[in-house]
Amino acid sequence: MDIKPILSSLRRSPTGAILVALQIALALAIVVNSLFIIVQRMEKISRDPGIDVANIFFVGFQASSDRFQGEVTMREDLGLLRSLPGVQAATVVNAVPLSGGGSATSVYTEPNEKGRRGDMNYFQVDEQGLETFGARLVEGRNFDATIVTMPPKNSSTSPSGILITRDVARDLFPGGSALGKTVYTGTNEPVTILGVIDHMHGSWPGWDKVGNVALFPVITDETYARYMVRARPGQRDAMMKLAEEALGKVDNGRVILRVRSLEYVAASTYAEDRAMALYLTVVIALLLGISALGIFGLAAFNVSTRTKQIGTRRAVGARRTDILQYFLAENWLITTVGVVLGCVLALVLGYWLSTTFELPRLKLYYLVFGVAGLWLVSLAAAFRPARRASMVSPAIATRTV
Amino acid sequence: MFSYDLRLALDSMKRHPGLSALMVLAIALGIAVCTVTFTIYHAMATNPIPDKSSQLYAVTLDTWSAERPYDDEKPDLPPQLLTYRDAMYLYGARAASRSVVMYKSGALLLPERNGVKPFNAQLRVTTHEFFPMFDVPFQYGQGWDAAADEGPQPVVVLNHETNVKVFGGENSVGRTLKLGKVEYRVVGVLQPWAPSPKFFDLNNGSFDDPEDAYIPYGWGKALEMPVYGNTNCWKPEVGDSYQDFLNSECIWLQLWAELPTVADRDKYQAFIDNYARSQKAAGRMPRPLNNRLYDVGQWLDRNDVVQKDNRVLIGIALLFLGVCLVNVVGLLLAKFLNAAPLTGLRRALGASRRDIIRQHMTEVLLIGLAGGVLGILLAVGGLAGIRAIYGSDFTRGSYERLTEIDPFVVLVTLALSLLAGTIAGLYPSWRIGRTAPAVYLKTQ
Numbered sequence: 001m002d003i004k005p006i007l008s009s010l011r012r013s014p015t016g017a018i019l020v021a022l023q024i025a026l027a028l029a030i031v032v033n034s035l036f037i038i039v040q041r042m043e044k045i046s047r048d049p050g051i052d053v054a055n056i057f058f059v060g061f062q063a064s065s066d067r068f069q070g071e072v073t074m075r076e077d078l079g080l081l082r083s084l085p086g087v088q089a090a091t092v093v094n095a096v097p098l099s100g101g102g103s104a105t106s107v108y109t110e111p112n113e114k115g116r117r118g119d120m121n122y123f124q125v126d127e128q129g130l131e132t133f134g135a136r137l138v139e140g141r142n143f144d145a146t147i148v149t150m151p152p153k154n155s156s157t158s159p160s161g162i163l164i165t166r167d168v169a170r171d172l173f174p175g176g177s178a179l180g181k182t183v184y185t186g187t188n189e190p191v192t193i194l195g196v197i198d199h200m201h202g203s204w205p206g207w208d209k210v211g212n213v214a215l216f217p218v219i220t221d222e223t224y225a226r227y228m229v230r231a232r233p234g235q236r237d238a239m240m241k242l243a244e245e246a247l248g249k250v251d252n253g254r255v256i257l258r259v260r261s262l263e264y265v266a267a268s269t270y271a272e273d274r275a276m277a278l279y280l281t282v283v284i285a286l287l288l289g290i291s292a293l294g295i296f297g298l299a300a301f302n303v304s305t306r307t308k309q310i311g312t313r314r315a316v317g318a319r320r321t322d323i324l325q326y327f328l329a330e331n332w333l334i335t336t337v338g339v340v341l342g343c344v345l346a347l348v349l350g351y352w353l354s355t356t357f358e359l360p361r362l363k364l365y366y367l368v369f370g371v372a373g374l375w376l377v378s379l380a381a382a383f384r385p386a387r388r389a390s391m392v393s394p395a396i397a398t399r400t401v
Numbered sequence: 402m403f404s405y406d407l408r409l410a411l412d413s414m415k416r417h418p419g420l421s422a423l424m425v426l427a428i429a430l431g432i433a434v435c436t437v438t439f440t441i442y443h444a445m446a447t448n449p450i451p452d453k454s455s456q457l458y459a460v461t462l463d464t465w466s467a468e469r470p471y472d473d474e475k476p477d478l479p480p481q482l483l484t485y486r487d488a489m490y491l492y493g494a495r496a497a498s499r500s501v502v503m504y505k506s507g508a509l510l511l512p513e514r515n516g517v518k519p520f521n522a523q524l525r526v527t528t529h530e531f532f533p534m535f536d537v538p539f540q541y542g543q544g545w546d547a548a549a550d551e552g553p554q555p556v557v558v559l560n561h562e563t564n565v566k567v568f569g570g571e572n573s574v575g576r577t578l579k580l581g582k583v584e585y586r587v588v589g590v591l592q593p594w595a596p597s598p599k600f601f602d603l604n605n606g607s608f609d610d611p612e613d614a615y616i617p618y619g620w621g622k623a624l625e626m627p628v629y630g631n632t633n634c635w636k637p638e639v640g641d642s643y644q645d646f647l648n649s650e651c652i653w654l655q656l657w658a659e660l661p662t663v664a665d666r667d668k669y670q671a672f673i674d675n676y677a678r679s680q681k682a683a684g685r686m687p688r689p690l691n692n693r694l695y696d697v698g699q700w701l702d703r704n705d706v707v708q709k710d711n712r713v714l715i716g717i718a719l720l721f722l723g724v725c726l727v728n729v730v731g732l733l734l735a736k737f738l739n740a741a742p743l744t745g746l747r748r749a750l751g752a753s754r755r756d757i758i759r760q761h762m763t764e765v766l767l768i769g770l771a772g773g774v775l776g777i778l779l780a781v782g783g784l785a786g787i788r789a790i791y792g793s794d795f796t797r798g799s800y801e802r803l804t805e806i807d808p809f810v811v812l813v814t815l816a817l818s819l820l821a822g823t824i825a826g827l828y829p830s831w832r833i834g835r836t837a838p839a840v841y842l843k844t845q
Contacts, residue, residue, distance in 0.1 A: 202585070294423070298731055356712075
């Protein structure tokens with residue numbers, strides 16, 4: 001089909017077309033970059049944490065009198081928790097995974113902070129820690145109760161053996177097995193690697209080494225501490241109630257402060273990412289909606305004001321499809337210019353976002369989605385007005401004014 | 402004359418109701434998205450203590466390791482916290498008109514009143530000038546004096562909410578309560594006070610509520626109270642006792658100084674630099690001399706209080722407004738140019754170019770105002786939605802405070818819309834005004 005008449009008509013009054021193209025270009029830049037951010041956030045949220053998030057809950061407690069006797073009292077409570085029918089495992093723990101709060105340390109393959117360094121987010125747990133997390137060992141064995149210690153307060157004494165995740169093992173011993181190897185703490189204490197965990201997330205979902213986790217066979221001595229309990233599938237909520245009741249009945253010098261599920265903690269941690277994804281989704285939807293309406297409105301308006309000319313064209317021999325094609329081709333042309341300009345804008349915006357906010361660089365294939373999406377939206381928006389144009393009767397031409 | 406312009410504008414809008422509605426909607430959406438985004442941003446970036454923000458300084462020293470900077474991402478900045486030794490020396494020298502050294506801790510609060518459950522109270526362990534320095538408002542009683550810090554005396558200041566929870570909100574000055582193992586006497590109760598961001602301690606949640614109660618600084622050492630904020634160490638330490646911890650290079654304390662004039666500030670900077678030099682001479686502080694004073698605004702920046710996400714959203718919201726405005730301009734242009742024959746007729750009948758411009762402007766104004774009103778309504782709805790989703794479910798005080806609309810933002814976005822509309826209105830007015838009226842009459 002001949003696009004010359006379209007071009008010459010556009011050349012005569014380019015302002016409207018330029019504005020539509022500009023609108024499409026801006027919309028494309030926003031849609032592509034927003035989509036990219038949304039996908040990143042959703043990927044972050046939907047990563048496998050490697051722990052039994054759905055069934056774990058925490059019981060916060062605090063010593064309130066001298067009757068609280070550290071490990072003895074805690075063992076008593078743990079015994080009670082483990083005896084509950086719907087409880088699979090329970091431990092004392094120093095921090096809550098996925099919560100944003102926790103402890104980290106580094107070990108080295110050689111003394112005096114030499115050799116390779118392994119950063120790890122550590123959890124102090126007892127012999128049931130591994131099972132309570134629901135993590136899986138791929139090498140070695142879990143530690144037993146005999147090596148679980150309760151060092152005095154403020155002590156920097158390290159445990160003799162620990163479990164690490166594969167991510168830590170890879171940092172320390174790339175290419176080889178970490179099992180049974182000795183590593184050294186900052187204070188040069190030797191630590192044996194007793195086992196390697198397949199995969200689990202630690203305290204900081206935003207950390208690029210979130211999978212660098214270690215379990216230490218240590219019972220934490222803090223005045224404010226918590227039990228971590230893993231319920232059998234589907235029994236978490238019942239067990240949360242039961243655990244609070246059962247522990248509340250025993251008066252051994254501590255008070256139960258808060259019972260909270262890991263699911264709640266994780267949801268709260270990821271709330272910002274979710275909010276960002278939701279917000280941008282709404283923005284994209286509004287943007288596509290308002291762009292489509294704008295294109296539709298303008299096209300419909302143009303058709304209605306050009307009725308006479310269309311009638312004239314029809315009267316001198318143009319078929320309905322010619323008229324339809326004319327308007328669709330005009331729209332296609334404008335959209336294409338807008339989309340090309342939009343690709344450039346999208347890359348500029350993506351570059352600005354990545355340099356200013358240290359976000360990952362925009363992946364080019366997102367442009368394809370954006371371009372296809374806007375083309376479709378634009379075509380769909382212009383279709384009805386174009387069809388209405390094609391319905392104009394040739395007789396219109398004979399009616400004056 | 403205005404009523405005539407108004408009638409013409411309404412007539413013109415009625416001729417194409419769909420198009421007019423579309424323009425109003427586009428402006429409304431642009432304004433709504435910008436207002437919601439800026440409201441969130443403003444709530445995070447507002448100055449929490451406007452009267453004194455340039456007189457209060459967070460004091461930092463670079464006491465970190467020779468091998469690596471404190472923060473690899475910002476290698477030229479010293480850490481935000483101080484060691485016990487340095488904090489105690491700088492505080493003790495009284496080189497500022499006021500200063501405060503403090504940290505966050507906690508203890509089990511056992512109320513004397515029956516029926517109130519014990520809870521883990523968040524405590525600020527602080528020297529006495531905290532209250533006058535940060536303009537903390539008291540409801541009952543007052544703070545304590547220097548002697549109470551030294552003693553330390555068993556006195557406590559409760560915040561408003563704690564006083565309601567523990568004493569039912571009555572004047573509790575003189576009453577007692579147990580925190581951990583010590584019985585404290587209430588000397589003051591605060592009015593509701595929650596600076597946002599919580600500038601004086603940005604360690605754990607910049608928008609957290611302030612602590613439940615305040616106790617004299619001396620109790621920290623006397624009771625070896627745990628640090629609820631961050632403790633960071635770089636040097637392998639000898640010894641496990643609390644005294645060893647106090648002597649260590651571990652950082653965990655916050656120090657603020659009130660320095661009313663620039664001269665005071667410079668003098669204090671020289672003072673901390675001299676101190677650091679003396680410590681270097683004694684073999685400590687291996688990094689280059691790098692001690693910084695941050696006023697409140699600089700402190701919020703240094704701690705990245707306004708999250709990246711929010712800045713990204715500002716950019717996207719402005720682009721969104723751009724799309725809406727381009728949309729409106731396109732529609733307006735098409736409409737005005739289409740009405741050119743009619744306008745030409747008015748010209749031919751004697752209307753001046755000014756009259757034409759005024760006629761177009763009236764319509765632009767009308768559409769802009771309608772869009773503005775609808776936009777504000779949409780923004781109120783949107784913010785209510787955000788509060789419904791995020792305010793209730795999680796104990797984030799921040800979202801509660803995020804939902805008051807900033808009139809400034811509404812005005813700016815509305816002004817932008819009207820400006821765009823003005824351009825869209827002026828161009829056709831100018832084009833039509835330029836053409837001889839006869840041309841339009843001929844085409845009729």
